[in-house]
Amino acid sequence: MTTDFKPDYSFESIREEFPILKREVHPGVPLTYLDSAATSQKPIHVIEAMDHYYRNTNANIHRGVHMLAEEATFSYEQAREKVARFIGANKPKEVIFTRNTTESINLLAYTLGRSLLKPGDLVVLTEMEHHSNLVPWQMLAQVLNLRLEFIRITDDGMLDLDSYDQLLKQNPKLVSFTQMSNVLGTINPAQEIIKKAKENGAVTIVDGAQSVPHIPVNVKQLGADFMAFSAHKMLGPLGIGVLWGREELLEELPPFLGGGDMIKKVYLRSFTYNDLPHKFEAGTPAVAEAIGFGAAIDYLSSTGMDRIAIHEQNLIKYAIDELQKIDGLHILGPDASLRGGVASFTLDGIHPHDVAQILDGDGIAVRAGHHCAMPLHDRYNIPASTRASFYLYNTINDIDVLIKSLKRVVKIFG
Ligand code: C6P
Numbered sequence: 001m002t003t004d005f006k007p008d009y010s011f012e013s014i015r016e017e018f019p020i021l022k023r024e025v026h027p028g029v030p031l032t033y034l035d036s037a038a039t040s041q042k043p044i045h046v047i048e049a050m051d052h053y054y055r056n057t058n059a060n061i062h063r064g065v066h067m068l069a070e071e072a073t074f075s076y077e078q079a080r081e082k083v084a085r086f087i088g089a090n091k092p093k094e095v096i097f098t099r100n101t102t103e104s105i106n107l108l109a110y111t112l113g114r115s116l117l118k119p120g121d122l123v124v125l126t127e128m129e130h131h132s133n134l135v136p137w138q139m140l141a142q143v144l145n146l147r148l149e150f151i152r153i154t155d156d157g158m159l160d161l162d163s164y165d166q167l168l169k170q171n172p173k174l175v176s177f178t179q180m181s182n183v184l185g186t187i188n189p190a191q192e193i194i195k196k197a198k199e200n201g202a203v204t205i206v207d208g209a210q211s212v213p214h215i216p217v218n219v220k221q222l223g224a225d226f227m228a229f230s231a232h233k234m235l236g237p238l239g240i241g242v243l244w245g246r247e248e249l250l251e252e253l254p255p256f257l258g259g260g261d262m263i264k265k266v267y268l269r270s271f272t273y274n275d276l277p278h279k280f281e282a283g284t285p286a287v288a289e290a291i292g293f294g295a296a297i298d299y300l301s302s303t304g305m306d307r308i309a310i311h312e313q314n315l316i317k318y319a320i321d322e323l324q325k326i327d328g329l330h331i332l333g334p335d336a337s338l339r340g341g342v343a344s345f346t347l348d349g350i351h352p353h354d355v356a357q358i359l360d361g362d363g364i365a366v367r368a369g370h371h372c373a374m375p376l377h378d379r380y381n382i383p384a385s386t387r388a389s390f391y392l393y394n395t396i397n398d399i400d401v402l403i404k405s406l407k408r409v410v411k412i413f414g
Pocket of ligand 1: 037038039100101102103130132133178180181182207209210230367371372
């Protein structure tokens with residue numbers, strides 16, 4: 001270690017609770033997992049909660065009167081309550097379980113497209129969006145003839161709020177943006193963006209896929225109308241995500257998918273739909289995954305989101321300091337103090353896939369490519385980047401391993 005960084009040693013012991021961190025990825029080469037922005041690893045508590053469900057309870061929910069069905073329903077609804085508390089929602093019924101952030105945003109595009117939005121309406125997004133918060137709106141724009149405009153990003157990876165002010169003068173109906181960029185790491189001033197949107201009468205959607213796992217998020221404090229995020233990026237299982245929405249807005253939206261559980265009465269030619277949240281949860285849901293998600297939230301809450309955010313702040317500061325010392329390495333995005341635990345970079349003359357391949361030889365998992373944010377990479381005139389991303393189980397040693405391996409990459413490619 002070469003800076004005056006003071007590590008939080010209590011985070012070292014957390015690694016013990018993540019079984020996968022003990023494995024070797026090549027003979028004699030331990031795993032250094034720096035790809036948590038893609039998906040996080042799972043603590044033993046989450047794995048055991050899901051295992052316990054399948055060994056002891058497995059049943060469909062909201063349908064049976066037998067003991068197993070009642071237990072499964074109770075645990076599923078308890079997970080919803082945990083999510084609601086975690087994000088400061090008013091009521092559990094404001095939490096809709098979906099498959100992931102992508103499905104949550106598609107749900108909104110589909111239902112807002114059938115209620116709020118009309119041909120010619122303006123939807124404001126940003127240039128730093130993940131494809132999941134671009135393509136659903138592009139698809140809807142094709143059908144409804146909407147106008148899409150974008151808050152610009154500055155050369156150092158911040159939102160250009162002057163360009164936002166200009167767009168607000170055109171009275172957008174909807175403003176949808178990421179709270180934290182999965183490439184730049186930038187933490188956007190969500191409260192300010194939402195406040196301005198509200199003053200101009202626009203509905204707001206926050207893509208919380210990268211923020212909810214890493215920083216304390218309170219939807220009431222933010223003042224947002226809707227927020228989307230995924231369990232798998234916050235220590236929970238794959239296959240379950242959340243759409244949170246203000247009750248009165250969710251009430252106004254039409255249902256999304258049709259089928260079991262989302263109905264009240266069905267006739268041969270018509271139906272009436274169920275109350276929130278069931279109106280948006282058609283078909284048998286991911287019950288074990290909801291229970292695992294609940295266990296993940298217990299884990300994050302007991303660790304403390306404030307502490308996790310500070311730990312990641314320390315890691316990213318150290319990482320950026322060290323990365324900057326490598327010749328020909330260019331970091332995308334703002335100063336460490338303005339971002340979460342994500343560092344994407346390019347190396348002069350070396351393709352990100354070659355970088356990632358050599359790092360993999362040293363047991364290091366990073367992501368290389370466009371990270372599902374092609375327009376963002378276009379903005380910086382680069383086809384791809386290499387991304388290292390951190391979570392509560394990462395340590396200064398992980399970063400030292402990364403830096404050593406990157407120096408090897410530079411040496412190999414001369
Ligand atoms: N980003 C990454 O490696 P899903 O795939 O639906 O769980 O999450 C989509 C999504 C939406 N918004 C943001 C800001 C995201 O980062 C992601 C997922 C991963 O960056 C996988 S592409």
